[in-house]
Amino acid sequence: MDEKQLRALVTSILAELPSGGEGSGADNFAPKTAPIPLEASARHVHLTTEAIESLFGKGAALTMKRSLSQPGEFLSEERVKLVTPKGELPGVAVLGPARKAVQAELSLTDCRALGLNAPINLSGDLTGAADVLIVGPAGHIDAKGCVIAARNHIHMTPADAARYGVSNGAYVQAATDTARPVTFGNVAVRVSADFALAMHIDFDEANACAWTQGASVTIRPCGKRDGTASPETTAAVAAVPAAGQPDLPKLITESLAKTLAQSSQTLLIPKGTLITPAAKDVFFSAGVTLKVQ
Numbered sequence: 342m343d344e345k346q347l348r349a350l351v352t353s354i355l356a357e358l359p360s361g362g363e364g365s366g367a368d369n370f371a372p373k374t375a376p377i378p379l380e381a382s383a384r385h386v387h388l389t390t391e392a393i394e395s396l397f398g399k400g401a402a403l404t405m406k407r408s409l410s411q412p413g414e415f416l417s418e419e420r421v422k423l424v425t426p427k428g429e430l431p432g433v434a435v436l437g438p439a440r441k442a443v444q445a446e447l448s449l450t451d452c453r454a455l456g457l458n459a460p461i462n463l464s465g466d467l468t469g470a471a472d473v474l475i476v477g478p479a480g481h482i483d484a485k486g487c488v489i490a491a492r493n494h495i496h497m498t499p500a501d502a503a504r505y506g507v508s509n510g511a512y513v514q515a516a517t518d519t520a521r522p523v524t525f526g527n528v529a530v531r532v533s534a535d536f537a538l539a540m541h542i543d544f545d546e547a548n549a550c551a552w553t554q555g556a557s558v559t560i561r562p563c564g565k566r567d568g569t570a571s572p573e574t575t576a577a578v579a580a581v582p583a584a585g586q587p588d589l590p591k592l593i594t595e596s597l598a599k600t601l602a603q604s605s606q607t608l609l610i611p612k613g614t615l616i617t618p619a620a621k622d623v624f625f626s627a628g629v630t631l632k633v634q
Protein backbone atom coordinates (compact mmCIF):
# COMPACT_ATOMS: atom_id res chain seq x y z
CA MET A 342 0.00 0.00 0.00
CA ASP A 343 1.58 3.32 -0.98
CA GLU A 344 1.16 6.65 0.79
CA LYS A 345 -1.68 7.76 -1.47
CA GLN A 346 -3.71 4.61 -0.89
CA LEU A 347 -3.06 4.86 2.85
CA ARG A 348 -4.16 8.49 2.85
CA ALA A 349 -7.35 7.57 0.98
CA LEU A 350 -8.05 4.75 3.44
CA VAL A 351 -7.53 6.96 6.49
CA THR A 352 -9.72 9.65 4.94
CA SER A 353 -12.50 7.17 4.27
CA ILE A 354 -12.30 5.72 7.80
CA LEU A 355 -12.42 9.20 9.34
CA ALA A 356 -15.46 10.01 7.21
CA GLU A 357 -17.27 6.94 8.54
CA LEU A 358 -16.76 7.88 12.19
CA PRO A 359 -19.91 9.21 13.84
CA SER A 360 -19.85 12.95 14.43
CA GLY A 361 -21.68 12.56 17.75
CA GLY A 362 -24.37 10.36 19.25
CA GLU A 363 -28.11 10.94 19.34
CA GLY A 364 -27.66 12.91 22.53
CA SER A 365 -24.83 15.19 21.43
CA GLY A 366 -25.38 18.89 21.84
CA ALA A 367 -25.66 21.44 19.07
CA ASP A 368 -22.26 22.82 19.98
CA ASN A 369 -20.80 19.50 18.88
CA PHE A 370 -22.21 20.08 15.39
CA ALA A 371 -19.57 18.52 13.19
CA PRO A 372 -20.69 17.73 9.64
CA LYS A 373 -18.76 15.44 7.35
CA THR A 374 -15.47 17.14 7.98
CA ALA A 375 -12.88 14.50 7.12
CA PRO A 376 -9.89 16.51 5.90
CA ILE A 377 -9.14 16.81 2.18
CA PRO A 378 -5.51 17.08 1.01
CA LEU A 379 -4.66 20.63 -0.08
CA GLU A 380 -2.30 20.81 -3.07
CA ALA A 381 -0.71 23.90 -4.59
CA SER A 382 -0.24 24.12 -8.37
CA ALA A 383 2.65 26.17 -9.70
CA ARG A 384 2.19 28.13 -12.93
CA HIS A 385 2.02 25.78 -15.89
CA VAL A 386 0.80 25.27 -19.43
CA HIS A 387 -1.16 22.49 -21.11
CA LEU A 388 -0.30 21.98 -24.79
CA THR A 389 -1.83 20.32 -27.83
CA THR A 390 0.14 17.77 -29.84
CA GLU A 391 0.62 20.40 -32.57
CA ALA A 392 1.86 22.98 -30.04
CA ILE A 393 4.35 20.47 -28.60
CA GLU A 394 5.81 19.93 -32.09
CA SER A 395 5.93 23.69 -32.79
CA LEU A 396 7.78 24.37 -29.54
CA PHE A 397 10.01 21.31 -29.18
CA GLY A 398 10.47 20.09 -32.76
CA LYS A 399 8.82 17.77 -35.28
CA GLY A 400 7.82 14.43 -33.73
CA ALA A 401 8.58 15.69 -30.20
CA ALA A 402 6.59 14.37 -27.25
CA LEU A 403 6.56 15.30 -23.57
CA THR A 404 8.91 13.40 -21.25
CA MET A 405 7.42 12.46 -17.90
CA LYS A 406 9.35 13.84 -14.90
CA ARG A 407 6.89 12.77 -12.20
CA SER A 408 3.22 11.92 -11.98
CA LEU A 409 0.73 14.29 -10.32
CA SER A 410 -2.03 13.45 -7.85
CA GLN A 411 -4.74 13.23 -10.52
CA PRO A 412 -4.47 9.87 -12.30
CA GLY A 413 -2.76 10.14 -15.71
CA GLU A 414 -1.57 13.72 -15.23
CA PHE A 415 2.18 14.36 -15.11
CA LEU A 416 4.83 17.05 -14.87
CA SER A 417 7.10 16.91 -17.92
CA GLU A 418 10.82 17.63 -18.23
CA GLU A 419 10.00 20.32 -20.81
CA ARG A 420 9.86 24.02 -19.98
CA VAL A 421 8.64 27.05 -21.92
CA LYS A 422 8.96 30.82 -21.66
CA LEU A 423 5.87 33.04 -21.64
CA VAL A 424 6.29 36.46 -23.24
CA THR A 425 4.06 39.53 -23.42
CA PRO A 426 4.85 43.14 -24.41
CA LYS A 427 5.19 43.87 -20.68
CA GLY A 428 7.36 41.03 -19.42
CA GLU A 429 8.35 37.40 -19.54
CA LEU A 430 8.30 34.31 -17.35
CA PRO A 431 11.03 31.73 -18.07
CA GLY A 432 11.02 28.08 -17.00
CA VAL A 433 7.25 27.57 -16.95
CA ALA A 434 6.25 23.92 -16.36
CA VAL A 435 4.52 21.91 -19.08
CA LEU A 436 1.96 19.36 -17.83
CA GLY A 437 1.02 16.26 -19.75
CA PRO A 438 -0.61 14.52 -21.41
CA ALA A 439 -1.39 16.68 -24.47
CA ARG A 440 -4.81 18.30 -24.41
CA LYS A 441 -7.31 19.49 -26.99
CA ALA A 442 -6.54 23.15 -26.28
CA VAL A 443 -3.51 25.18 -25.24
CA GLN A 444 -4.04 26.63 -21.77
CA ALA A 445 -1.73 28.59 -19.48
CA GLU A 446 -2.63 28.67 -15.78
CA LEU A 447 -0.96 31.59 -14.00
CA SER A 448 -1.38 33.24 -10.62
CA LEU A 449 -2.79 36.76 -10.54
CA THR A 450 0.68 37.92 -9.45
CA ASP A 451 2.13 36.37 -12.63
CA CYS A 452 -0.62 38.04 -14.68
CA ARG A 453 0.22 41.40 -13.14
CA ALA A 454 3.91 40.95 -13.99
CA LEU A 455 2.97 40.13 -17.59
CA GLY A 456 0.39 42.91 -17.83
CA LEU A 457 -2.39 40.41 -18.48
CA ASN A 458 -6.00 40.69 -17.40
CA ALA A 459 -6.85 37.01 -17.10
CA PRO A 460 -10.21 35.69 -15.88
CA ILE A 461 -10.51 33.37 -12.87
CA ASN A 462 -11.89 30.28 -14.58
CA LEU A 463 -12.07 26.58 -13.94
CA SER A 464 -9.45 24.70 -15.93
CA GLY A 465 -10.85 24.00 -19.39
CA ASP A 466 -12.95 27.18 -19.50
CA LEU A 467 -11.17 29.67 -21.76
CA THR A 468 -13.96 32.25 -21.76
CA GLY A 469 -12.31 35.68 -21.80
CA ALA A 470 -8.82 34.13 -21.53
CA ALA A 471 -5.83 36.39 -22.27
CA ASP A 472 -3.18 36.14 -25.02
CA VAL A 473 0.47 35.19 -24.57
CA LEU A 474 3.45 34.20 -26.69
CA ILE A 475 4.77 30.74 -25.73
CA VAL A 476 8.44 30.20 -26.56
CA GLY A 477 10.18 26.81 -26.73
CA PRO A 478 13.63 25.67 -27.86
CA ALA A 479 12.43 24.90 -31.41
CA GLY A 480 9.91 27.66 -32.01
CA HIS A 481 7.09 29.72 -30.59
CA ILE A 482 3.30 29.91 -30.77
CA ASP A 483 1.11 32.95 -30.52
CA ALA A 484 -1.40 31.55 -28.04
CA LYS A 485 -4.53 33.68 -28.32
CA GLY A 486 -7.15 33.41 -25.58
CA CYS A 487 -5.40 30.79 -23.47
CA VAL A 488 -4.31 32.42 -20.19
CA ILE A 489 -6.48 31.95 -17.11
CA ALA A 490 -5.99 32.22 -13.36
CA ALA A 491 -7.18 28.78 -12.31
CA ARG A 492 -10.20 28.85 -10.05
CA ASN A 493 -9.69 26.78 -6.90
CA HIS A 494 -11.57 23.50 -6.87
CA ILE A 495 -11.83 20.11 -5.22
CA HIS A 496 -11.47 16.86 -7.16
CA MET A 497 -13.40 13.89 -5.80
CA THR A 498 -14.81 10.55 -6.85
CA PRO A 499 -18.56 9.80 -6.75
CA ALA A 500 -17.94 7.79 -3.55
CA ASP A 501 -16.23 10.82 -1.94
CA ALA A 502 -19.10 13.05 -3.07
CA ALA A 503 -21.64 10.74 -1.43
CA ARG A 504 -19.63 10.76 1.80
CA TYR A 505 -19.35 14.54 1.90
CA GLY A 506 -22.96 15.03 0.83
CA VAL A 507 -22.07 17.15 -2.21
CA SER A 508 -22.50 16.76 -5.96
CA ASN A 509 -20.65 17.81 -9.10
CA GLY A 510 -20.97 21.55 -9.61
CA ALA A 511 -21.64 22.26 -5.92
CA TYR A 512 -19.77 25.03 -4.16
CA VAL A 513 -18.35 24.72 -0.68
CA GLN A 514 -16.27 26.65 1.82
CA ALA A 515 -12.87 25.14 2.52
CA ALA A 516 -10.98 25.99 5.72
CA THR A 517 -7.25 25.33 5.76
CA ASP A 518 -5.35 23.79 8.70
CA THR A 519 -2.29 25.90 7.84
CA ALA A 520 -0.19 28.26 10.00
CA ARG A 521 -2.14 31.20 8.56
CA PRO A 522 -5.66 29.70 8.39
CA VAL A 523 -7.77 30.83 5.46
CA THR A 524 -11.32 29.88 4.54
CA PHE A 525 -11.85 29.86 0.78
CA GLY A 526 -15.41 30.56 -0.35
CA ASN A 527 -17.21 29.32 -3.45
CA VAL A 528 -14.81 26.43 -4.04
CA ALA A 529 -16.04 24.36 -6.98
CA VAL A 530 -16.58 20.64 -6.44
CA ARG A 531 -15.68 18.49 -9.45
CA VAL A 532 -16.75 14.86 -9.36
CA SER A 533 -15.39 12.11 -11.62
CA ALA A 534 -14.47 8.46 -11.20
CA ASP A 535 -11.09 9.44 -12.71
CA PHE A 536 -10.26 11.91 -9.93
CA ALA A 537 -8.33 11.54 -6.67
CA LEU A 538 -9.52 13.46 -3.61
CA ALA A 539 -7.65 16.79 -3.43
CA MET A 540 -8.23 20.53 -3.35
CA HIS A 541 -6.15 22.58 -5.79
CA ILE A 542 -5.05 26.16 -5.23
CA ASP A 543 -2.47 28.32 -7.00
CA PHE A 544 0.61 29.83 -5.38
CA ASP A 545 -0.99 33.19 -4.58
CA GLU A 546 -3.52 31.27 -2.52
CA ALA A 547 -0.87 28.89 -1.15
CA ASN A 548 1.23 31.79 0.11
CA ALA A 549 -1.83 33.58 1.49
CA CYS A 550 -2.51 30.65 3.83
CA ALA A 551 1.17 29.72 4.44
CA TRP A 552 0.64 26.39 2.72
CA THR A 553 3.10 23.56 3.30
CA GLN A 554 3.26 20.00 2.00
CA GLY A 555 0.72 17.82 3.82
CA ALA A 556 -1.78 20.63 4.49
CA SER A 557 -5.48 19.90 4.27
CA VAL A 558 -8.88 21.57 4.32
CA THR A 559 -12.22 20.79 5.89
CA ILE A 560 -15.28 21.72 3.89
CA ARG A 561 -18.78 22.92 4.63
CA PRO A 562 -21.59 24.07 2.38
CA CYS A 563 -21.55 27.61 1.01
CA GLY A 564 -25.12 28.17 2.10
CA LYS A 565 -26.64 27.74 -1.33
CA ARG A 566 -27.99 24.84 -3.29
CA ASP A 567 -27.53 25.54 -6.97
CA GLY A 568 -24.08 27.04 -7.03
CA THR A 569 -25.32 30.28 -8.56
CA ALA A 570 -25.17 32.60 -5.58
CA SER A 571 -22.14 34.81 -5.16
CA PRO A 572 -19.96 34.91 -2.03
CA GLU A 573 -21.51 38.29 -1.30
CA THR A 574 -24.95 36.70 -1.25
CA THR A 575 -23.70 34.04 1.12
CA ALA A 576 -22.24 36.67 3.43
CA ALA A 577 -25.48 38.65 3.36
CA VAL A 578 -27.51 35.57 4.26
CA ALA A 579 -25.18 34.80 7.14
CA ALA A 580 -25.40 38.37 8.40
CA VAL A 581 -29.18 38.29 8.89
CA PRO A 582 -29.82 34.80 10.18
CA ALA A 583 -32.45 35.39 12.81
CA ALA A 584 -35.04 37.26 10.79
CA GLY A 585 -38.34 35.43 11.03
CA GLN A 586 -36.81 32.36 12.60
CA PRO A 587 -39.33 30.35 14.64
CA ASP A 588 -38.59 29.44 18.24
CA LEU A 589 -36.83 26.08 18.20
CA PRO A 590 -37.61 23.17 20.50
CA LYS A 591 -34.87 21.59 22.62
CA LEU A 592 -34.69 18.61 20.25
CA ILE A 593 -34.37 18.93 16.47
CA THR A 594 -35.32 15.74 14.64
CA GLU A 595 -34.89 14.81 11.01
CA SER A 596 -38.46 15.71 10.06
CA LEU A 597 -38.23 19.12 11.76
CA ALA A 598 -34.86 19.70 10.07
CA LYS A 599 -36.48 19.09 6.67
CA THR A 600 -39.12 21.72 7.39
CA LEU A 601 -36.56 24.22 8.70
CA ALA A 602 -34.19 23.64 5.76
CA GLN A 603 -36.92 24.70 3.35
CA SER A 604 -37.23 28.17 4.82
CA SER A 605 -33.84 29.07 6.30
CA GLN A 606 -30.26 29.14 5.04
CA THR A 607 -28.90 29.96 8.47
CA LEU A 608 -30.31 28.96 11.85
CA LEU A 609 -29.45 30.27 15.28
CA ILE A 610 -29.32 27.29 17.59
CA PRO A 611 -29.70 27.97 21.33
CA LYS A 612 -26.86 26.36 23.28
CA GLY A 613 -27.88 22.97 24.66
CA THR A 614 -30.27 22.16 21.80
CA LEU A 615 -30.02 18.51 20.74
CA ILE A 616 -29.76 17.80 17.02
CA THR A 617 -30.02 14.19 15.89
CA PRO A 618 -27.35 12.92 13.45
CA ALA A 619 -30.02 12.45 10.78
CA ALA A 620 -31.09 16.08 11.27
CA LYS A 621 -27.48 17.21 10.96
CA ASP A 622 -27.25 15.36 7.66
CA VAL A 623 -30.37 17.13 6.42
CA PHE A 624 -28.92 20.54 7.30
CA PHE A 625 -25.57 19.71 5.73
CA SER A 626 -27.07 18.42 2.47
CA ALA A 627 -29.35 21.44 2.22
CA GLY A 628 -26.47 23.83 2.83
CA VAL A 629 -27.97 25.26 6.01
CA THR A 630 -25.47 26.94 8.29
CA LEU A 631 -26.00 26.38 12.00
CA LYS A 632 -24.83 29.05 14.38
CA VAL A 633 -24.71 28.01 18.02
CA GLN A 634 -25.55 30.85 20.41
Ligand SMILES: [Zn+2]
Pocket residue numbers: 494496541
Ligand atom coordinates in the same frame (compact mmCIF):
# COMPACT_ATOMS: atom_id res chain seq x y z
ZN1 LIG B 1 -7.15 20.40 -10.26
